[in-house]
Amino acid sequence: MPGSANASTAFSPTFAAVATFEEAAPRYDSSGAQLAGPIADRLVSLAGLRPGDQVLDAGCGAGAVTIRSARVVSPGGQVIGVDLAEGMLRRTAAEAAGRGLANVTVRRGNVSRPPFAPGSFDAVLASLVLYLLPDPGATLRRWREILRPGGTVAFSWGIRPDPRWSPVFGAVDSYAKGADGFEAYAGRLGSPEEMTAMLDAHGYTGIRTSTHTVPVRYTGPRQWWQASWAEAPGLAWQHIPDADRDAARRAAFALLERMREPDGSLVRRVEMAYAVAHRPPEGSTGEGRAAAIPGPHKAAGR
């Protein structure tokens, strides 16, 4: 049920999502338009990582969060990037090697059931991932188990698409046969308040949420089209029959031509939310009250 933080067992996108990201892995986050990077910057900063921390980057993709975290937890800390798409793991491993980061490892696994012992991590981070998983609540419970007492979960999700772009996505979505449109996926986790309630219900404490608008700038319609197919909109658009793809592209481009900025670029403002919360420290009842506090906050209580 899109839009509800409590929902979800009916929605089971894991295999379709992973197949899409596997296919897109060589091109993911490499169009030149900046989306994953600015979100990862903010998420890693909010997570309050420290040198020496052991970190899981759940659904690491091409490594946006893995790489940034690996720098922050040095010296002494380690980051493990987990993804089901082998191509994404290769991207993350190559990005780490290219930057000389020896404290990164990658491992194939399903982050809905991460293959780690209880208490393994100081922090579990996940950027742009939780909304793809079949049962976000159960996943948050599993992530809580693999955190050490007092450990931190931090993740991002999209809360509001740019309304100026809805007709563009709608035009392309209308060619995707039998699939939910992209914006239904994007709105699936609900508001920060709903997420706060979900984290509270699953035993987290010290919950903080914040929002931030990311202006994603494209050189023009063509760059947006290429980026979209290698990112989440591809989940819906893979259902467009080959014979209709040109028509879908032309429909979008006709709308986008009227949306260009004075310099010819296109700007999509994506409203993101971030949550940071903690496994209760040892000896606590784990029933601390959650508080939704607007604006970015550094994690507290570690």
Ligand SMILES: C[S@@+](CC[C@H](N)C(=O)[O-])C[C@H]1O[C@@H](n2cnc3c(N)ncnc32)[C@H](O)[C@@H]1O
């Ligand atoms: C939108 S990408 C985000 C990647 C990265 N975190 C970033 O910020 O760029 C989502 C990633 O989650 C991975 N993924 C989706 N479902 C998964 C699952 N159940 N287990 C592991 N990885 C999963 C996909 O393969 C993809 O790499």
